[in-house]
Amino acid sequence: MSQFTKKWVENLSTEVGRKRYRLYVESWEKKIGSFLDFRSENSSHNEGKLKGLPFGVKDNIATRGFKVTCGSKMLENLLSPYTATAVEKLIDAGAYVVGKTNLDEFGMGSSTDNSALQQTNNPWDINRVSGGSSGGSAAAVAAGLVPFALGTDTGGSVRQPASFCGVYGLKPTYGTVSRFGLTAYASSLEVIGVLSKDIDLTEQVYNTIKGEDPKDQTSIKPEVPTKTKGPFTIAVLDNISDLDPLVQKAYDKTIVSLEALGHTVVKVQLPTLEYVVPAYYTIATAEASANLARYTGIRYGLQPLYSENPDDLVQKSRSEGFGDEVKLRILLGTYVLRSGFQDQYYHRAQKIRTAIRNDLDRIFKDVDMLMTPTFPTPAFSRDEKSLTQFQQKVADKFTCTANLAGVPALNVPTIVENNLPVGMQFIAPVFEEPRLFEIARSLKDVFPIQDVPGYSEDWS
Amino acid sequence: MYESFVGLEIHIHLLADSKMFCSCKAQYGDEENTNVCPVCLGYPGVLPTANEKALELAYTVAEALNCELSPRTTFERKNYFYPDMPKNYQISQFEHPVGKNGWVEIEVNGEKKKIRIHDVHLEEDAGKMIHAGDVSLIDYNRAGYPLLEIVTEPDLVRGEDAEIYLKNFQRLVRYLGVSDGNMEEGSLRCDANVSINLEGQGLGRKVEIKNLNSSRFVKLALNYEIDRQSLLLDEGKIVSQETRLWNENRDITTVMRSKEQALDYRYFPEPDLPPFCPSDDFLQKVKDRQVELPLYRKDRFIKEYQLTEDQTEFIIDDKAVADYFEQVISLGVPTDMVATWLSGDVQKELNKNNMKLLESPLSPERFAELLKYLDEDRIHGKLAKQTLSAVFDENKSPGDIIAEKGWEQISNADQVQTLIEQVLADNQSVVDAIKSGDDRQRGYLMGQIMKKTNGRINPQIAQKVLSEKLG
Numbered sequence: 001m002s003q004f005t006k007k008w009v010e011n012l013s014t015e016v017g018r019k020r021y022r023l024y025v026e027s028w029e030k031k032i033g034s035f036l037d038f039r040s041e042n043s044s045h046n047e048g049k050l051k052g053l054p055f056g057v058k059d060n061i062a063t064r065g066f067k068v069t070c071g072s073k074m075l076e077n078l079l080s081p082y083t084a085t086a087v088e089k090l091i092d093a094g095a096y097v098v099g100k101t102n103l104d105e106f107g108m109g110s111s112t113d114n115s116a117l118q119q120t121n122n123p124w125d126i127n128r129v130s131g132g133s134s135g136g137s138a139a140a141v142a143a144g145l146v147p148f149a150l151g152t153d154t155g156g157s158v159r160q161p162a163s164f165c166g167v168y169g170l171k172p173t174y175g176t177v178s179r180f181g182l183t184a185y186a187s188s189l190e191v192i193g194v195l196s197k198d199i200d201l202t203e204q205v206y207n208t209i210k211g212e213d214p215k216d217q218t219s220i221k222p223e224v225p226t227k228t229k230g231p232f233t234i235a236v237l238d239n240i241s242d243l244d245p246l247v248q249k250a251y252d253k254t255i256v257s258l259e260a261l262g263h264t265v266v267k268v269q270l271p272t273l274e275y276v277v278p279a280y281y282t283i284a285t286a287e288a289s290a291n292l293a294r295y296t297g298i299r300y301g302l303q304p305l306y307s308e309n310p311d312d313l314v315q316k317s318r319s320e321g322f323g324d325e326v327k328l329r330i331l332l333g334t335y336v337l338r339s340g341f342q343d344q345y346y347h348r349a350q351k352i353r354t355a356i357r358n359d360l361d362r363i364f365k366d367v368d369m370l371m372t373p374t375f376p377t378p379a380f381s382r383d384e385k386s387l388t389q390f391q392q393k394v395a396d397k398f399t400c401t402a403n404l405a406g407v408p409a410l411n412v413p414t415i416v417e418n419n420l421p422v423g424m425q426f427i428a429p430v431f432e433e434p435r436l437f438e439i440a441r442s443l444k445d446v447f448p449i450q451d452v453p454g455y456s457e458d459w460s
Numbered sequence: 461m462y463e464s465f466v467g468l469e470i471h472i473h474l475l476a477d478s479k480m481f482c483s484c485k486a487q488y489g490d491e492e493n494t495n496v497c498p499v500c501l502g503y504p505g506v507l508p509t510a511n512e513k514a515l516e517l518a519y520t521v522a523e524a525l526n527c528e529l530s531p532r533t534t535f536e537r538k539n540y541f542y543p544d545m546p547k548n549y550q551i552s553q554f555e556h557p558v559g560k561n562g563w564v565e566i567e568v569n570g571e572k573k574k575i576r577i578h579d580v581h582l583e584e585d586a587g588k589m590i591h592a593g594d595v596s597l598i599d600y601n602r603a604g605y606p607l608l609e610i611v612t613e614p615d616l617v618r619g620e621d622a623e624i625y626l627k628n629f630q631r632l633v634r635y636l637g638v639s640d641g642n643m644e645e646g647s648l649r650c651d652a653n654v655s656i657n658l659e660g661q662g663l664g665r666k667v668e669i670k671n672l673n674s675s676r677f678v679k680l681a682l683n684y685e686i687d688r689q690s691l692l693l694d695e696g697k698i699v700s701q702e703t704r705l706w707n708e709n710r711d712i713t714t715v716m717r718s719k720e721q722a723l724d725y726r727y728f729p730e731p732d733l734p735p736f737c738p739s740d741d742f743l744q745k746v747k748d749r750q751v752e753l754p755l756y757r758k759d760r761f762i763k764e765y766q767l768t769e770d771q772t773e774f775i776i777d778d779k780a781v782a783d784y785f786e787q788v789i790s791l792g793v794p795t796d797m798v799a800t801w802l803s804g805d806v807q808k809e810l811n812k813n814n815m816k817l818l819e820s821p822l823s824p825e826r827f828a829e830l831l832k833y834l835d836e837d838r839i840h841g842k843l844a845k846q847t848l849s850a851v852f853d854e855n856k857s858p859g860d861i862i863a864e865k866g867w868e869q870i871s872n873a874d875q876v877q878t879l880i881e882q883v884l885a886d887n888q889s890v891v892d893a894i895k896s897g898d899d900r901q902r903g904y905l906m907g908q909i910m911k912k913t914n915g916r917i918n919p920q921i922a923q924k925v926l927s928e929k930l931g
Contacts, residue, residue, distance in 0.1 A: 060505075080505075181506075183505045184732075216507050217510065217732070218731070218733070290539055290548075290726075293547065294548055299502070299546065339725075346728060
């Protein structure tokens with residue numbers, strides 16, 4: 001058990017500690033609004049490696065006894081009738097759910113400003129976004145409200161907010177963590193991920209939640225990793241442009257540090273990178289258009305007071321229940337799947353996806369992992385300097401690559417300047433998560449994890 | 461003259477115990493919304509898991525229909541809106557169905573005809589809407605029921621062909637034990653495609669008739685539609701490509717939607733289900749499930765057992781009955797006797813007791829024993845019927861019943877001789893009357909003989925001896 005984890009369990013073991021914890025969370029929540037629902041009581045008494053650890057669950061992951069709003073008006077009042085496999089495994093290992101964290105509606109967004117229910121602020125600077133879509137989980141972890149939280153990552157939704165909030169964020173190999181209980185946005189891309197300030201705990205949580213699940217036929221038993229110890233050969237992109245100066249600085253500094261630590265850095269080309277975003281949005285929205293078709297107001301969810309007929313019922317409930325970004329993606333997905341359009345969009349996107357996979361395979365023949373910035377900018381603010389929705393999408397190219405290829409990727413926090421953390425993304429071949437944890441550990445001395453101003457380890 | 465082309469799409473509920481993508485019970489007629497769970501109700505976050513038993517039954521049908529079996533079968537999402545379809549897409553098969561390019565034979569007017577099968581694919585059923593006054597209710601018990609769709613090529617000609625194909629198909633799925641094929645309960649449903657064209661011109665413009673729920677309606681609807689289209693062409697008009705419904709109250713088809721309103725299903729691969737690749741073990745199970753199909757069994761029965769067409773039809777209709785028949789035959793009883801009794805008195809007893817042959821006290825061994833008593837003249841027909849009834853009432857073997865009741869026939873020549881002499885002596889006046897020409901009294905004597913033996917005397921032998929005595 002790491003020092004970090006030990007402190008959490010110890011501090012929560014006394015009545016005084018628990019009271020201080022509640023007060024600490026309350027005061028932070030007034031500023032950042034990371035939780036949609038928070039209950040401090042320990043609801044699990046199982047023995048296990050994670051005994052006594054509270055954790056947050058992104059509110060698109062089913063947890064019995066809690067709502068599963070997905071940050072949407074559509075599901076604002078839906079109580080989840082069952083628990084997701086990943087959450088179940090953590091509870092079995094002794095951890096307990098303290099709350100559900102805020103997110104961009106149905107996981108669609110890069111800021112958590114697309115939540116229909118609440119605004120979440122970045123704990124480093126409350127005028128900035130916490131990132132998205134797992135912004136609530138990232139903010140809660142950064143502020144020390146939970147030792148770890150689950151997020152979901154479809155195109156970078158764990159890694160990007162982790163980068164914005166200065167914490168670790170792991171997107172595992174597709175299929176190694178069961179998706180049962182994860183509200184589907186884009187099934188073939190998304191996976192449940194882990195956010196924490198502690199790399200050992202991140203690894204431990206991943207090891208707890210991974211594994212084949214009979215309730216998810218796309219889940220797989222992870223293969224034994226081949227190389228888990230450094231020094232590593234790390235690929236970086238040959239010509240990278242349009243980075244925010246702070247991110248560029250962090251990127252350069254990380255490369256220098258990696259070499260200083262004895263790793264080998266080589267430059268590679270990733271010609272498919274430019275096609276990542278269009279391919280991602282085509283596939284993700286196509287799947288979303290089917291996945292979100294179930295929200296009709298007929299069985300659950302927002303229902304209009306009055307409707308003339310089934311069509312009217314569905315129309316009203318969707319019109320009132322879905323936010324603009326969700327509507328946009330459903331429409332886009334419906335469009336790209338239209339008969340006669342599939343070859344032009346959906347099938348072409350699938351071909352690009354294969355090309356991306358091949359591109360990465362080619363690179364991984366010679367190197368152990370690939371490093372890129374997680375996002376071209378640090379956390380953006382809500383003023384006029386903010387990125388437009390379109391700019392936010394274009395900026396997803398580094399993270400989406402891993403989702404399209406199904407490979408694991410980790411955000412590792414690096415420098416913090418002017419209260420703005422910047423993270424770097426490490427991408428490994430499938431099942432090689434241990435390499436990612438190792439590289440994070442190796443960088444810990446150069447870039448120690450920094451605490452948000454106001455952070456307190458013992459809630460004093 | 462016109463040529464007509466008919467293709468059928470048959471949906472059957474598979475007898476797979478649980479639903480296609482979750483473990484809920486697949487059962488008809490339970491209380492509304494009792495066989496449901498988050499998966500079949502499409503709750504946020506749930507995932508489908510493919511039912512391997514349903515896959516096995518699907519492959520079984522594909523194999524029986526001589527299809528090419530898919531070594532890697534995949535699922536797709538078929539997107540369309542229907543209030544009782546929880547996910548608003550149906551998980552179905554498109555690119556790689558379990559089987560394709562098959563064929564099956566049917567017999568039309570004594571002639572065998574090959575009907576090509578386009579494909580056999582799996583999907584899930586929707587729920588059921590119940591409209592009550594100005595509210596509509598939904599029962600999701602049926603939602604997710606494993607459904608197999610069998611699509612033919614347009615090889616059928618008229619409604620009569622389709623009716624025969626459908627009945628034959630119903631028998632086939634029951635033989636394979638994959639479905640109860642019950643149209644009234646909705647476990648076998650049918651859509652039909654029909655087009656007509658001038659002879660030699662190939663397919664015409666296709667009209668689809670949806671939701672035909674009896675084989676009679678299939679015949680009526682298709683023939684109505686063929687005639688309707690012929691009239692249109694006669695008048696120089698064009699048949700419009702559309703989907704129609706059969707109105708069973710007015711015996712006509714009506715427009716449901718036109719080509720302009722046609723649905724765009726936006727098929728794409730179901731990302732929640734990996735492709736299914738049947739293992740050797742799986743394919744062996746599918747092979748083991750194959751049985752002699754009804755049409756071939758019928759041919760063989762007629763040839764091998766020299767039965768009539770009607771008798772054979774009766775026996776082979778139910779595989780269990782046909783198997784039973786062959787079992788009794790194998791015990792060495794004359795085939796015509798088995799066939800006659802099976803379709804006659806045994807059926808009467810079954811109806812009376814409201815039983816199925818296999819669950820009745822009349823095991824093949826008991827039935828064979830009974831018929832052997834009859835065949836060997838140890839009992840006569842009337843007693844055999846009595847014994848049959850007793851088997852049903854008392855659940856004992858015919859041998860035991862006959863022995864207990866002393867029903868065994870008196871066929872011993874000496875015994876019969878003595879008995880008859882006695883009766884003649886007791887009825888001298890009647891004998892005299894017969895001898896002087898009053899033949900009507902013979903019956904009375906016969907009655908007396910039967911009475912004396914409690915009906916046990918072999919009537920043929922008795923008649924013979926009596927004739928000899930009376931000259």
